[in-house]
Amino acid sequence: MSLPLSDYEKRKQISVRGLAGVENVTDLKKSFNRHLHFTLVKDRNVSTPRDYYFALAHTVRDHLVGRWIRTQQHYYEKDPKKILGGWQVEEADDWLRYGNPWEKARPEYMIPVHFYGHVQHGEGETKWVDTQVVLALPYDTPVPGYRNNTVNTMRLWSARAPNEFNLKDFNVGGYIQAVLDRNLAENISRVLYPNDNFFEGKELRLKQEYFVVAATLQDIIRRFKSSKFAVPTFSPLLSFQVAIQLNDTHPSLAIPELMRILVDIEKLEWEKLPFTHHRRTCAYTNHTVLPEALERWPVHLFETLLPRHLEIIYEINQRFLDKVYASFPGDLDRLRRMSMVEEGSVKRINMAHLCIVGSHAVNGVAWIHSEILKATVFKDFYEFEPHKFQNKTNGITPRRWLVLCNPGLAEVIAERIGEDYIADLDQLRKLLNFVDDEGFIRDVAKVKQENKLKFSAYLEKEYKVKINPNSLFDVQVKRIHEYKRQLLNCLHVITLYNRIKREPNKHFVPRTVMIGGKAAPGYHMAKMIIKLVTAIGDIVNHDPVIGDRLKVIFLENYRVSLAEKVIPAADLSEQISTAGTEASGTGNMKFMLNGALTIGTMDGANVEMAEEAGEQNLFIFGMRVEDVEEMDKKGYCAKDYYDHIPELKQAMDQLSNGFFSPKQPDLFKDIVNMLMYHDRFKVFADYEAYIKCQEKVSALYKNTKEWTKKVIRNIGTSGKFSSDRTIAQYAREIWGVEPTRQKIPAPDEPRE
Numbered sequence: 001m002s003l004p005l006s007d008y009e010k011r012k013q014i015s016v017r018g019l020a021g022v023e024n025v026t027d028l029k030k031s032f033n034r035h036l037h038f039t040l041v042k043d044r045n046v047s048t049p050r051d052y053y054f055a056l057a058h059t060v061r062d063h064l065v066g067r068w069i070r071t072q073q074h075y076y077e078k079d080p081k082k083i084l085g086g087w088q089v090e091e092a093d094d095w096l097r098y099g100n101p102w103e104k105a106r107p108e109y110m111i112p113v114h115f116y117g118h119v120q121h122g123e124g125e126t127k128w129v130d131t132q133v134v135l136a137l138p139y140d141t142p143v144p145g146y147r148n149n150t151v152n153t154m155r156l157w158s159a160r161a162p163n164e165f166n167l168k169d170f171n172v173g174g175y176i177q178a179v180l181d182r183n184l185a186e187n188i189s190r191v192l193y194p195n196d197n198f199f200e201g202k203e204l205r206l207k208q209e210y211f212v213v214a215a216t217l218q219d220i221i222r223r224f225k226s227s228k229f230a231v232p233t234f235s236p237l238l239s240f241q242v243a244i245q246l247n248d249t250h251p252s253l254a255i256p257e258l259m260r261i262l263v264d265i266e267k268l269e270w271e272k273l274p275f276t277h278h279r280r281t282c283a284y285t286n287h288t289v290l291p292e293a294l295e296r297w298p299v300h301l302f303e304t305l306l307p308r309h310l311e312i313i314y315e316i317n318q319r320f321l322d323k324v325y326a327s328f329p330g331d332l333d334r335l336r337r338m339s340m341v342e343e344g345s346v347k348r349i350n351m352a353h354l355c356i357v358g359s360h361a362v363n364g365v366a367w368i369h370s371e372i373l374k375a376t377v378f379k380d381f382y383e384f385e386p387h388k389f390q391n392k393t394n395g396i397t398p399r400r401w402l403v404l405c406n407p408g409l410a411e412v413i414a415e416r417i418g419e420d421y422i423a424d425l426d427q428l429r430k431l432l433n434f435v436d437d438e439g440f441i442r443d444v445a446k447v448k449q450e451n452k453l454k455f456s457a458y459l460e461k462e463y464k465v466k467i468n469p470n471s472l473f474d475v476q477v478k479r480i481h482e483y484k485r486q487l488l489n490c491l492h493v494i495t496l497y498n499r500i501k502r503e504p505n506k507h508f509v510p511r512t513v514m515i516g517g518k519a520a521p522g523y524h525m526a527k528m529i530i531k532l533v534t535a536i537g538d539i540v541n542h543d544p545v546i547g548d549r550l551k552v553i554f555l556e557n558y559r560v561s562l563a564e565k566v567i568p569a570a571d572l573s574e575q576i577s578t579a580g581t582e583a584s585g586t587g588n589m590k591f592m593l594n595g596a597l598t599i600g601t602m603d604g605a606n607v608e609m610a611e612e613a614g615e616q617n618l619f620i621f622g623m624r625v626e627d628v629e630e631m632d633k634k635g636y637c638a639k640d641y642y643d644h645i646p647e648l649k650q651a652m653d654q655l656s657n658g659f660f661s662p663k664q665p666d667l668f669k670d671i672v673n674m675l676m677y678h679d680r681f682k683v684f685a686d687y688e689a690y691i692k693c694q695e696k697v698s699a700l701y702k703n704t705k706e707w708t709k710k711v712i713r714n715i716g717t718s719g720k721f722s723s724d725r726t727i728a729q730y731a732r733e734i735w736g737v738e739p740t741r742q743k744i745p746a747p748d749e750p751r752e
Helices: 007-019 025-039 049-078 167-171 175-189 203-226 235-241 254-265 275-279 299-305 307-327 332-338 351-357 367-377 379-384 398-404 407-417 425-434 438-463 486-502 524-540 560-569 587-593 606-613 625-634 638-644 646-657 669-677 683-701 704-716 723-735
Strands: 111-115 118-122 125-129 132-144 151-160 242-247 282-285 296-298 348-350 362-364 389-391 472-477 511-516 550-555 572-575 597-600
Touching: 025 049, 049 132, 049 151, 111 203, 118 307, 125 254, 125 307, 132 175, 132 203, 151 175, 151 203, 175 203, 203 242, 203 254, 203 299, 235 242, 242 254, 242 723, 254 275, 254 282, 254 307, 254 351, 282 351, 296 299, 299 307, 299 348, 307 332, 307 351, 332 379, 348 351, 362 367, 367 379, 367 389, 367 606, 398 407, 398 560, 398 587, 407 425, 407 438, 425 704, 425 723, 438 560, 438 704, 472 560, 472 683, 486 511, 486 524, 486 550, 486 646, 486 683, 511 560, 524 550, 524 669, 560 587, 572 587, 587 597, 587 606, 587 704, 597 606, 597 683, 597 704, 606 704, 638 646, 638 669, 638 683, 646 669, 646 683, 683 704
Parallel strands: 242 282, 282 362, 362 389, 472 511, 472 572, 511 550, 572 597
Antiparallel strands: 111 132, 118 125, 132 151, 296 348
16 A cells, blocks of 8 residues: 655655656766765765755756757757846845856857947948957856757856956056956946846946847857858858847847948948848847837947947938838838937937847737737837737746646646646646546645645745635735836735724635735835835734734745745736736746636736636736726826725825834825826726725635636646747747757767
8 A cells, every 4th residue: 555645755756757767866876976075075074055956966967968968969960040037125146156057168169249449441341440358258058958858058148358468557557457447347247237127228238238249149150150051151041040039129239230240240241231131030029018118228328339330220220211211201200200210318229129120020928918019119110011020928837837836736637637738738728628527626726725835834934924824815926016016906905904994893705915026226116115015014914803814925035936835825816017018927827827816907918818718717807908098098197086985095095194104104105196196007097996806806715616616727728828839939930940859869879
């Protein structure tokens, strides 16, 4: 008689089974000990947990390396396209302090990247001279495929100063300045701008963007020219061997940089090099419609930092506008709107326009987002070149976001439909046959409860808050931003609190509200939102009248490892952005796959989730995109809602009078003023619908069986949101390649 396996034993068994194809457990232990002794030079008497991690990482890496090399050999033979990331307190994440066992430095492929200088024209030749050089040192990280022996390469770049020293300067005391100059060069890859939803036109940011682009493109050209299929007149063939996907506008300098390489370095004549050949290599993915996030670089920065690229951008722009004028003669306003060069008090380059003009395909990341791009943000460009515009709905990997983080649910699913769904998520539709199966309903509910118990224990240990594991786990985890409307969630919490206080003897469905995420360091309002969540929690969680009927927890330092804990435990997923502002979202997909029901607006990928699962299996509320547009035309007056909705007025008055901040009564005045007078995201307009929808959530939660049936329908229809599908669509519909069905042989197998 065998006893049932614990979740830990199941996970361990899966891990061992995953490596069983290459070594048995004894060999793995030997390899682990060998690395501990000979790689780290430690024994068990002095080893730390980090040493054990590194020894294990090196052991696993051993298995990857053979497949990694074999994959590169295969690519060289076949030469397919290569496919190019209380108050909040920030702390530096020195993640390389102890090194990185997964990466391999490649100093033999060091590449020079140029800045500043000036441009010389003459004798049919253009030169960018007197530049400052920074070296780009590549680091390669293996990226293994799922059970297919393929290991691709992710190449990252680190900035290094050249080793040349001016001895004359040393003789006159310039040594210190020389060292400082080295630090300035290496600062390029030392810090990352943390906010991707607000554009800051800082020189260092432009340096970073060009540094990565220039190094990568030089590397691409080197590989292309060394290919056994390369030919001397390679430019027209470049797009057949190379695909460059511009992930938002951050790498947009790839467009002028590629032209600079082809024209200035490879000496190809612009007139004999139709720009269409260049465009076929590049494609552009847009990730936001928020105007403050779109990059518009001041021309004066280009003139100083990248003078040759500015000339090329001007040339691309002029040739493009000539074509537009030929199609729309006399429409000067259209030319102004579509120009890459924006006139004004500060002359700027619109990088999104550069991306569209320089790419053969433009896509959004959810159906509704792509439609909004065509109808509003890039309307002129869509009218001019409609064939360019596509949609590629985002996806998530089921290996991490189900099998790894939720092994209990993965096992329950596998017992019904087998394990093939892990690599073909559409097979989850087979679960729809079990919607009314009492045993499956019971198993799914049991897994969810086990995950909630585990997370409850984690919260009690980490946050010293004891919560009711039978309460509804209501979770909103994502970047803290006004458009994501964590403030709407806060107003609902305050409303629930006031209702319980008003009728303490009435039955309320117990609810634990968890909000997590990080604010960009310079984003004042986002930091105030975090402070508000913690302040509400301080009042609610210590009120004896409330008890365990309502708890509020801010999940600190939200990150992937914490997401892997909270997402499998969530009952309700909050996806409540103002319609038309969220490009897609991927957290919504992770929650859906892990058996949480969604309360949300018809925004981003929520639209397609409702389409797949049926709108009746989500909790949809609030304005649609067309409603928001209509309100923008008429004007949004927050005070009208404040005056006519008593519970909203009570909540706002509590924020105003210091109820949630008794020691600092005016602490939340900025939030109050924003919501009352400057709210672009119309929180009050959706408040009433949101509250009523939350009442439906509580009513359904009382009926465990019916709730779980909706959960099963959501899991069963989440297959579309696999990243496997997303990547395959990019490959076929943008890059023009088919995923290979040929399995690369393992290192111990003979090559074909």
